Amino acid sequence: MIDPLYLEGVIKILFVFVLISAALIISTRSLSSVLNTYTVQSFLLAAVSVLLYLIDGKSELLLLAGLTLASKVLLIPHFINRIEEKIKIRRDLDFTYLEPTTSLLLSIGLILLSYTFLSRVFGDLALSRLFFFGAVIGLSLTLMGMLVMFSRKKVITKALGYLSMENGVLMLGIFVTELPFILEVLIVIDLIILVLLTSILAVGLDSSIEEYRAKIRKLQIWNGGEAL
Amino acid sequence: MLEALVYGAFAALFSGTVLPLLYRSKNARKASFGLSFISSILLLGFAGTILYTGKGAQFPAISFLPGLDFTLGVDRLSAGFVLLIAAVVPGVSIYSLEYTEHAKSEAGKDLQAALTNLFILAMLLVVLAGNMVVFLIFWEIMSLSSLLLVLHDYSSEENKKAGFFYFVMTNLSTAFLFLGFISLFRLTGSAELGQLGPVEPGTLTLPFLCLFTGFGIKAGLVPFHKWLPYAHPAAPSGVSALMSGVMLKVAVYGFLRFLLAVSSPELWWGILVLTAGSLSALFGVIYALKESDIKRLLAYSSIENIGIIFIGIGLYIIFEAEGLPALALMSLTGACFHAFNHALFKSLLFLCAGSVVHATGTRNIEAFGGLVKSMPVTSAFFLIGSVSIAALPPANGFAGELLLYQAFFQASALNDPLLTVLLVIALSGFALAGALAAALFVKLFGITCLALPRSEESRLAKEVPKLMLIGAAVPAAFCILAGLFSKQLLSLAGLDVEYPDLLLLGLLLGLIYAALFLAVRAKEKSEKEKRPARTSETWGCGAPTLTPSMEYSSAGFSEPLVMIFKSIYRTRIVHRPKYFDGQESLLKNGNVEIRLLRFFEEYLYIPPALAIENISKRVSRLQNGKLDSYLLYAFLAVITLILVTGVLI
Numbered sequence: 001m002i003d004p005l006y007l008e009g010v011i012k013i014l015f016v017f018v019l020i021s022a023a024l025i026i027s028t029r030s031l032s033s034v035l036n037t038y039t040v041q042s043f044l045l046a047a048v049s050v051l052l053y054l055i056d057g058k059s060e061l062l063l064l065a066g067l068t069l070a071s072k073v074l075l076i077p078h079f080i081n082r083i084e085e086k087i088k089i090r091r092d093l094d095f096t097y098l099e100p101t102t103s104l105l106l107s108i109g110l111i112l113l114s115y116t117f118l119s120r121v122f123g124d125l126a127l128s129r130l131f132f133f134g135a136v137i138g139l140s141l142t143l144m145g146m147l148v149m150f151s152r153k154k155v156i157t158k159a160l161g162y163l164s165m166e167n168g169v170l171m172l173g174i175f176v177t178e179l180p181f182i183l184e185v186l187i188v189i190d191l192i193i194l195v196l197l198t199s200i201l202a203v204g205l206d207s208s209i210e211e212y213r214a215k216i217r218k219l220q221i222w223n224g225g226e227a228l
Numbered sequence: 229m230l231e232a233l234v235y236g237a238f239a240a241l242f243s244g245t246v247l248p249l250l251y252r253s254k255n256a257r258k259a260s261f262g263l264s265f266i267s268s269i270l271l272l273g274f275a276g277t278i279l280y281t282g283k284g285a286q287f288p289a290i291s292f293l294p295g296l297d298f299t300l301g302v303d304r305l306s307a308g309f310v311l312l313i314a315a316v317v318p319g320v321s322i323y324s325l326e327y328t329e330h331a332k333s334e335a336g337k338d339l340q341a342a343l344t345n346l347f348i349l350a351m352l353l354v355v356l357a358g359n360m361v362v363f364l365i366f367w368e369i370m371s372l373s374s375l376l377l378v379l380h381d382y383s384s385e386e387n388k389k390a391g392f393f394y395f396v397m398t399n400l401s402t403a404f405l406f407l408g409f410i411s412l413f414r415l416t417g418s419a420e421l422g423q424l425g426p427v428e429p430g431t432l433t434l435p436f437l438c439l440f441t442g443f444g445i446k447a448g449l450v451p452f453h454k455w456l457p458y459a460h461p462a463a464p465s466g467v468s469a470l471m472s473g474v475m476l477k478v479a480v481y482g483f484l485r486f487l488l489a490v491s492s493p494e495l496w497w498g499i500l501v502l503t504a505g506s507l508s509a510l511f512g513v514i515y516a517l518k519e520s521d522i523k524r525l526l527a528y529s530s531i532e533n534i535g536i537i538f539i540g541i542g543l544y545i546i547f548e549a550e551g552l553p554a555l556a557l558m559s560l561t562g563a564c565f566h567a568f569n570h571a572l573f574k575s576l577l578f579l580c581a582g583s584v585v586h587a588t589g590t591r592n593i594e595a596f597g598g599l600v601k602s603m604p605v606t607s608a609f610f611l612i613g614s615v616s617i618a619a620l621p622p623a624n625g626f627a628g629e630l631l632l633y634q635a636f637f638q639a640s641a642l643n644d645p646l647l648t649v650l651l652v653i654a655l656s657g658f659a660l661a662g663a664l665a666a667a668l669f670v671k672l673f674g675i676t677c678l679a680l681p682r683s684e685e686s687r688l689a690k691e692v693p694k695l696m697l698i699g700a701a702v703p704a705a706f707c708i709l710a711g712l713f714s715k716q717l718l719s720l721a722g723l724d725v726e727y728p729d730l731l732l733l734g735l736l737l738g739l740i741y742a743a744l745f746l747a748v749r750a751k752e753k754s755e756k757e758k759r760p761a762r763t764s765e766t767w768g769c770g771a772p773t774l775t776p777s778m779e780y781s782s783a784g785f786s787e788p789l790v791m792i793f794k795s796i797y798r799t800r801i802v803h804r805p806k807y808f809d810g811q812e813s814l815l816k817n818g819n820v821e822i823r824l825l826r827f828f829e830e831y832l833y834i835p836p837a838l839a840i841e842n843i844s845k846r847v848s849r850l851q852n853g854k855l856d857s858y859l860l861y862a863f864l865a866v867i868t869l870i871l872v873t874g875v876l877i
Contacts, residue, residue: 097856097860113867113871114870116874117874118874120874143863143866143867146859146866149859150856150860150862153856158859
């Protein structure tokens with residue numbers, strides 16, 4: 001049996017890596033590195049749940065780790081990788097509303113905000129420091145994922161931002177609310193569908209951009225402005 | 229047994245709504261109006277019995293939402309208003325049998341028949357509603373069905389504007405009602421429309437103000453009255469009769485329902501209601517004097533009469549708050565009775581106006597004249613309506629206002645001298661409004677029916693078909709009967725107020741008229757015997773022939789009064805120049821008009837409307853079609869939520 005304190009230490013180190021991965025998703029320009037970062041982040045999450053299982057001994061955590069590994073580390077990145085190969089876009093250079101530096105500064109603000117918020121909310125609950133910290137990381141990861149969604153231009157990066165946001169929700173779930181396992185499975189299925197849809201859209205967009213835009217305009221999905 | 233009558237009426241009105249939509253034919257429409265006629269007979273029996281016996285009726289509650297029942301209830305107040313509905317509907321339904329057939333399109337005729345029935349059904353259910361939710365549901369159905377009827381001829385720009393105006397105002401009214409009911413619900417925890425029970429003083433301020441505004445908008449109190457003169461001319465005449473005669477009273481009913489539920493109304497409520505009522509009565513008739521569109525004139529006169537009803541309600545509150553229950557009862561009876569009477573004579577006048585407009589094809593009274601020769605029956609009914617509304621004895625308009633005058637005259641019973649002064653001021657306003665209303669209807673009847681026809685249309689006018697005459701005859705008969713038998717009616721309804729017997733007065737008046745007539749006839753005869761008759765033309769001031777342009781015109785008749793109230797009819801000069809260039813230096817052409825300043829519209833309605841439009845324009849800029857922006861909004865919303873719920877509070 002490994003010493004729980006030692007395990008907690010490891011988990012905290014992993015938290016730091018999760019945050020770093022989130023920062024990388026916000027700022028990295030190369031699409032393949034964004035994808036790799038996401039894979040690493042998901043892997044870190046799987047690792048966190050395994051470690052937590054070692055402390056708590058709840059078997060759902062192990063299942064969750066397995067699911068995360070299968071879907072978010074293997075399946076989804078594989079799909080997205082295939083899309084990236086097809087669309088031949090290697091970089092996402094454009095940002096809307098926020099430049100990477102500002103985004104990073106803002107994400108520090110977001111972490112502080114989550115911390116203050118959760119310390120108020122969980123003030124009365126006797127939550128151990130590790131779990132509280134996990135919740136803070138989870139919430140900040142969610143918010144940072146949202147930040148990625150609106151500040152980056154390419155569909156792929158937006159999808160990855162969404163996926164990273166879901167990672168944050170998962171983390172919050174592991175540490176605070178303990179989402180029922182079935183819910184987690186459903187969410188993963190949703191994510192896979194999202195990735196599939198993204199692939200269709202992105203590939204469609206790339207294969208003949210003009211034609212596709214004309215189609216979208218015809219359908220009036222988004223009036224005015226530039227469609228994605 | 230009594231309940232069966234109501235269920236029968238519901239069934240009749242409901243099938244009257246569905247029938248013309250299912251079988252789109254003339255017979256279906258006829259059956260539809262026939263059904264509404266039958267329903268009104270059933271309702272007359274129902275309401276009459278309840279008022280006479282004083283017993284209530286029991287309706288089983290149907291639960292349609294968890295924790296909320298569909299309940300109906302009836303007491304003497306609602307029975308009185310059911311009677312009001314039942315008194316107006318027969319005339320309107322007979323009239324509409326013929327009138328509707330002259331609508332432009334087949335679909336329009338079917339819709340008119342169906343919606344009229346729905347409208348009546350909704351008003352009936354509002355009056356019978358047992359709780360706030362049922363009340364609001366049918367209130368909305370009532371508003372929407374009448375809106376569709378106002379928009380029946382939606383091709384004309386004017387009607388579209390009228391419909392929009394009405395739509396906005398009626399929604400505003402509903403919004404205030406919602407606010408009022410919700411605040412009442414928070415206070416009492418019950419959605420029932422029953423007795424409120426004792427509450428802390430001051431807590432009812434918000435519900436009172438909201439309900440007063442909400443019902444005031446719907447009833448057409450100044451300054452929320454502007455939708456009336458737009459909506460009434462646009463609607464078909466039968467519907468105008470229903471809207472003006474009944475729907476405004478449904479709003480009055482709602483307000484009374486709230487007031488009677490409150491165990492101790494506050495004094496300032498009464499002062500507010502009395503002031504609003506007096507202003508409405510005065511402004512209504514003053515604006516009506518200047519109007520030359522017959523239906524719009526009648527709409528303004530409705531505002532005046534609603535003002536009179538609210539004067540009665542205000543008196544009721546004041547006397548109740550000052551602990552004078554007998555006077556309070558008299559004022560309340562006066563208000564309700566006047567509401568009933570107004571429903572009768574205003575529907576009569578709208579039906580007659582509809583006939584006149586139908587025969588001449590114009591609503592401008594300057595183009596009428598001489599109709600007493602070409603449309604004698606309609607003119608006679610018109611005269612009965614005018615006599616009633618001008619409050620001449622023994623017609624019913626006099627009966628209702630007499631009760632209010634009696635209540636006013638006893639203002640000295642109040643302890644507070646300031647209050648007495650206020651009542652005397654209100655009384656003088658009320659009396660002035662009464663006198664002006666008499667002048668107004670002398671003008672309306674005189675210009676419309678007497679003298680020579682002022683236009684070709686008027687000269688060629690023909691009496692309307694029989695059914696339309698019978699339709700107008702029903703309220704006309706009711707007007708006279710309700711006036712003559714007012715004391716008997718009131719005592720049958722169990723309201724023993726101090727009140728003269730108008731039947732006696734009517735008989736006396738009749739005898740005097742008969743005696744005068746006979747005396748004149750006898751004198752004439754004896755003169756004839758003395759001197760032979762000579763037939764020649766009346767001296768025409770030396771002019772060879774008399775032409776219609778020499779007659780008193782509508783504007784000419786009201787000119788002296790207009791001079792007196794000059795400060796109210798302010799004019800505005802509007803320039804509309806057009807230029808050749810963008811810098812506006814080369815004048816192309818343009819027009820200038822001097823028109824009446826639409827004070828309430830321009831200063832009270834338009835500014836908030838423009839402000840809302842500006843805000844909406846700014847808000848609509850948020851919808852820019854960019855996905856990124858939408859995601860940003862979601863992000864900001866989440867952050868704000870976190871800040872508000874977690875950090876700031």
